[in-house]
Amino acid sequence: MDFSIIVSEDRIKKAYEDGEFSNLPGLGKPLKPDELSAVPQELRMAYRLMKNAGYSPEEGVLRQEVLTIEDLISKCHDDSEREQLKNQLSQKLFEYNKMMSKRGVKTNSALFKNYEHKIEQRLLSQK
Numbered sequence: 001m002d003f004s005i006i007v008s009e010d011r012i013k014k015a016y017e018d019g020e021f022s023n024l025p026g027l028g029k030p031l032k033p034d035e036l037s038a039v040p041q042e043l044r045m046a047y048r049l050m051k052n053a054g055y056s057p058e059e060g061v062l063r064q065e066v067l068t069i070e071d072l073i074s075k076c077h078d079d080s081e082r083e084q085l086k087n088q089l090s091q092k093l094f095e096y097n098k099m100m101s102k103r104g105v106k107t108n109s110a111l112f113k114n115y116e117h118k119i120e121q122r123l124l125s126q127k
Contacts, residue, residue, distance in 0.1 A: 036048065054103065056099075058099065059096070059099060059100075062092060062095060062096045062099065063096070065092050066089065066092050066093060066096065069085055069088050069089045069092060070089065072085050073085045073086060073089065
């Protein structure tokens, strides 16, 4: 065993014997269930790091959907289907930017830049 582990174990035992753990809040109550219990063990630390950094799983899903739709648009040959995909892309970008603004993040991401450019073009063509 490592020396630091032995010292830590001894300190915990001494604190327990001295009754330092007897007045802790929640003593004798069950632990709250882990919100990441459905996530595989090997991914939990990564999810916790992302959560602590301010990222959410929904954000990752939306980003992936946007990239998929952009890929479909680039490979689409049917004009009506392409229009539907562009509408879906606009909706997903709007959802993404709304999510980011709720978190207080400025919406100057690469995803929004593309959308912003399209809005500017449409507004300038209407003048």
